Amino acid sequence: MTQALLRAEGLHKSYGGLVATRHLDLDLHAGEIHAMIGPNGAGKTTAMGQLSGELAPDAGRIVLDGEDVTRLSMPARARRGIARSYQITAVFEEFTVRQNVAVAVQAMARHHFRMVRPARRDPELNAGAEEALGRVGLLHLADEVAADLAHGQKRQLELAMVLATRPRVLLLDEPMAGMGNAEVDAMTRLLEELRSHYAILLVEHDMDVVFRVADRTTVLVDGAVLASGAPEAIRSDARVQAAYLEESA
Amino acid sequence: MLFFIEQLLNGFQLGVTLLLMASGLTLIFGIMHLINLAHGSLFMIGAFVGATVMAYTGSFLLALAGGVAASGLVGMALEYTVLRRLYYREHLDQVLATFGMILFFNELVQIVWGRRPLGVDTPSWLSFTVEILPGVAYPAHRLAVIAVGLLVIVGLFFLIMRTRVGMWIRAGASIREMIGALGVNINLLYTLVFGLGACLAGLAGVMASPLMSVQAGMGENILILTFVVIVIGGIGSLRGAVVGAVLVGVADTLGRVYFPALFRLWADPATADAAGASLASMTIYLVMAVVLAVRPQGLFRAHA
Amino acid sequence: MNRLTRSLGTMAVTLGLGVATATAAEPVKIGMVTTLSTGGGYLGEEVRDGFRLAMQQEGGDTLGGVPVELIVEDDGRNPGQGRQIAQRMMQSEGVQIMTGSIFSNVAMAVIPQVVREGVVFISPNAGPSQLAGAQCHENYFNAAWQNNDLHSAMGKYLEDEGYDNVYLLAPNYPAGRDALTGFKRYYEGNIVGETYTQLGQSDFAAEISSVREADPDAVFFFLPGGDGVNFVRQFDDAELTDRFPLFGAAFSFDNTLVQAVGDAARGAFNTSQWSADLDNEANRQFVAAYEEEYGSKPTLYAHQGYDTARLIGSALRAVDGDLSDMEAFREALRAADFDSTRGDFRFNTNQHPIQDIYVREVVEGDDGKLTNRLVAKVIEDHEDAFVGECHL
């Protein structure tokens, strides 16, 4: 394989006595979907937070395409191409769907201090927004207020916002949480389409989805990597089964 | 040096008044997430009712009881009728509604008690001085203010850290649903907590009344100082309130004495005193700015 | 007063000037911008009550036989608020005579603006030095004193009595600074400490410690309104009253304050241009009428309000209630043709009083309440220090 696009080395983060990630190593290549699974509290979201820049690791470093980004803030990393979505839906509820995505387009388009021309009729923003909406299949709802969307639609909208920032790395935190079967199916297909263009780190609980789309899977338990490899290998790994059994017991 | 110690005590005494205010305000904020500007009005109500009881009965202890009870009752009535509807609203709404209460109460006391300030006599059994150090005689009343304030704060710590009610209060601050599930009436608990904060404000009002003019608007000056105290200490933290109150009280009092002296090295007395006194009033804000620049969330975390 | 003559006069003026001075037929409006709230609120109330007493003695709504309408508003001791009220009175009510100013900071914001607009202002209390000197104006009269006057007299008294080390205390606002400047006019002993407080301050712990530290023979203070009550009480609490006797102008020991302060004030000396036991006919009937009307002894503020009203009344009578010729009205005011309750009273060239100043002592009155008793005359025919700077 080629050199990793995003690489984390020895990420360590603890809150008081509680260790959230334990000297975690992780890499992510362009054109792959790398699934991260693990029981609740395994440190998946904390790992995501450190990769995106929301949380500062106590130790370890993060390299994006050869550049050390460990000390960079979240906005700075976002502008270098790391985009993330949230486990809990985070869209701008008062904006319309189009405006939501337009804000994301604008993040990369600059001219933030343009104070006179109305953004609503800005062709650059609208074109970018509509393209992203088209890719996730939400174009027909462009003028709805985001608060009025169904849950699944909001998740699609979030993905559109992530795509609109023209990222290289997608950090998707349970994009299918709370979705119905048909929506999960559509989202899964969308992820497969996106695979070739991005490096995708996917945190997901739905094992069927993971085994369907993931190129590689990493299992986290207690903040450390328990196992990592091809999905089939993971499925048959005894330690992994033990960890999951323990959780369900 | 003796002069310095005396001034230090003056600073502590202001600090204790601020602490009584700040502990109530920070408790209410920490638990109900309510910013209550009307806390200054409760201070004022305590002072007015206390002054009235004092005038009729001549007993400072009855005045204390009356003022504290009045503030507590008014506080709980406000909580029951208006404030509990604001717990889940934005801070902006809370600020504006409680600003409305300030306007209301300031006018109300002017109608009831007139526009002149009331004077409250120091209780006769506290009208003597205590020689705390050789050569330093300090008014007993001021010492009493410090002592009562400290006792109350210790009691408050005990209540919150060591008792069952305190456990509910601490739990209520973090998980409202859970405390409800335990079968505790959360609405009642909130009303009582608010009442407790109001009583502390009333107590501060009555105790400070011999030292200040009891008049409409007296609560707001102390309220803004109290804000500075809890911003410095960390909103929601009792320990922070203690540190902040002492810091602000002492800084304000010492500033008032020593800044004019400093300025007199360059300017005539009138200018020096004005510049010094105002710089003293600015000192606490500068202290606040410095604290915030280093620790934007204040010195202590909530519920530390 | 002949109603017919007056109507004829009014008609003549109306025809002669061709200006419809509708106001002449209506009562003369007098705007009183005064301080009714805050710690200093009782000063304004007593000035107002004294003023109203003069109107009532004429049967209600007349002064000098001329129908007047008194419009009273509270400035809250706030210069900006005072200015707004004065503006409203002039623009909305067409007021031509104003009075009421209690505190000098309000006076400094209101009076220069008002007199520029051609309104006559007669101050019943505040007398800032600027307005007596460089900024004096033909439309501005002071019926009480220039701020420094009573303090100067106390300085002279302490000098005469041989107090060599004095501590000075006053709030930092125009009248406070005037007070200490005034004190130093005749006082030549040592000033061992000089402290300026904030106006409206209530806790004097720091200042009192400073006094103790300085160890003076006497403390001279000027803390008007509620401030003085707190200071004297706290001073007494610190058991310093016997060690460092308190002196001040009448403002520090007016009857209202003395009642509030209680025993701490007993025996204190203060200077005043008036006292309730001052023996003259005008004063005897004023004190009696005031007690009858309001049920309490008048203070010097009530006397100042009363004299102000009587002064305006004398001038209104002289011009027959016709304010179309303001110079005539001013001339009548300058004459000060009324029986002042303080005895001799006349205006200097800067339109501030020339009057006697006395020293009083706080004693127990016949009714068992503390009150002020006349002790001696300190200065006869006192003129303020700024008359030379006035161009009038």
Added chain:
Amino acid sequence: MPETNKRATFLTLGVLAFLAILPPVALALDRPYMVTLANRMLVYALAAVALDLVMGYGRMVSFGHAAFLGLGAYTVGILHHHDVMMTPFLFGWAGSNEALLAWPLAMLVAAGYALLVGAISLRTGGVYFIMITLAFAQMVFFFFVSLIAYGGRDGLVMFSRNSVAGTDILGSRVVLYYVCLGCLVAVLAFLVMVVRSRFGRIIEGCRQNEQRMRALGYKPFVYKLTAFVLSGALAGLAGALLANHSEFVSPDFLSWESSGLLMVMVLLGGLSTLVGPIYGALTLFALEEVLVAYTPHWQLVLGPVLILAVLFFKGGLYGWMTGKRTG
């Protein structure tokens, strides 16, 4: 985002037209005081509109906006003072009474202070922000109280209004009124454009979900600070106008009550509407005039009105009249 509809346009133009014809009508009715009063209202409306930018659109609850107003007013007052007294102000410069110089300077001073306060207070949020802005405004209040040379607690009397390009046209009450109205209209138009622009969208985005904005690559601090400074500068302009209107400058302009009343105007009129605060200012001043006629204790009524408005009248007057609710 506020979509313009017919009723909103009507309400905006309506209130501006009302304000435009007010002086001739008031003078025809021989009520010159109406013009003075309405002019005061205009000035406060301008500051309230500026406050709405940060409070309504950015949800930065500034409890210290009167400080900007006061700084603007003092800038004009102090420059005037030195000009009249012919005393040097800074580096031998003897101040100025020229509006075209003093007013932009007033905005600059207010903006500079806003930059300072914003840089400290915007590092925190929510209730900290409220208390810190309040505390810093109080600090400026005490700063001016301490400036004995400029009147201290008693304020600074101006001997005339500013000159404009050397002329004293502002001496006329009516001219000053229309200048203030012109400023209000210009600021309103400008801010309407701002909130609809790319910049405005960022501000609104930060209000709704700051974390998400960061994840998208924005640094909210920078934009919020810019909005805060812009709002401060415009409030400073209002202060310059207030100084000219009152011909008097006082620490009271920057008291905490004054800050509170600005917030009340925004809320009563309608948060995040920009036009609403004008209605709010109108209502508050009218309410005071009417109630004062009945009782000096008019705030006894205002207080409960405010509480009820917060509880039950969320969109404010403007929201109610357009049938829209905001927030």
